[in-house]
Amino acid sequence: VALLGAAAVLSFQWYADDPALPVRVVVVTMFPPEREEWVRRGVYGAGHAAAFGRALEFDYGLEDLRYDGDAEVLLVTTGIGNTAAAACITALGLDKRFDFTKAYWLVTGVAGVDPADASVGSAMWAS
Secondary structure, eight states: OHHHHHHHHTTOSOOTTSOOEEOSEEEEESSHHHHHHHHHHOTTSTTOGGGGOEEEOOTTSSSOEEEETTTTEEEEEOOSSHHHHHHHHHHHHHOTTEEOTTOEEEEOOOOOOOTTTOOTTOOOOOO
């Protein structure tokens, strides 16, 4: 099954003569409402929504990819769950359209928290 998935990923219609798009930051969202905030506000916040204007077909995620060529930021939506995220990010990593050699990865998400540990609206970082 993994071999078939890899073969499917490598079948993207991107030709060797086409240079890979440079990516500085990959923003990983889990579901559409998170993604829409990034698309609506853009990389730089309100008033810059056109930044993610370029949609790129991607059959292995929940939505098409969005790319900001000026900031070199790629937006991907994996879907919820370990399996969906693993399959989507593996396919993205094997996609020859992108150069991830200098990319940082920002994984966004919404989760619950025990009120004894944090307040509503707190920011958390996994370690």
